[in-house]
Amino acid sequence: MMIHVEQHLTVEAFLAAMRQRYGDLRGFRAYVRSHPRDVAAKLDLEDFEFYADRPEFGADGLERAVSLIPVDDKALSAFTKQRLALLDTLAKAPFDSVRQLARHLGRDVHNVHADLRLFQELGIVAFERGPRNRRVPRLAADALRVVVGPLSGGLPGRHARERRILETEDFVPPGET
């Protein structure tokens, strides 16, 4: 079983998203140097460095994806009903801050923040810079799916821009059995 999270965007949109998150190339490099464990950022930096000076690729597609393979019984317990509801809510509307999201969910802001950090570690959620240095939570995906068996390359709507969050196949969240 595998949970697959993917995002499709143009090179131009990717560059814009990275600039918003890290600032310029210097700021991006500084972030990667000071966060050596953030492997995804390192990969993004490589793409940023490659495409920043190649505007001819701007309209081309770029795919960013994370596949999560559980290797112990506890791993799947991270996807509680409450946390899935959080992802579903984030997919449906933008929130300017963690506090605003917590208020919408009727949950304690510290617990929501902890859940977001967990999803950030898994590569499902990213934080962007907001006004007054707020951390703005965003889904780092167009689609999140649970796959039983092989995931073929021919995903339906592979290049579609619409959000398809929490499409699950044969997946029952813990606590709902």
Added chain:
Amino acid sequence: MNEVDRLPRGRDLLGWIRLIQRRSPRGWSVMITPQEIRIDNFHGPLHVHPPRDRGDPEPIRERSMDAVREIVRRHAEARGTVRFEELLEELR
């Protein structure tokens, strides 16, 4: 188990193997974490980088990104972890 197969302690060990994938006109890559084994076709034919880039890349047989991801998934599910030397044999 090789020294390089030992998992780093820290927050990213959550009971998951993560495959971070990138695909764009310049090629594709699959990074296996937390082992930090990378398979990519940037700068030439398909090859695999040892954990945390400690050593030279090893060439492997040409496959699609989806096929490589499937091999890694089966490997990880069967072992509960990723062992570089064994994975390399499966990818060659």
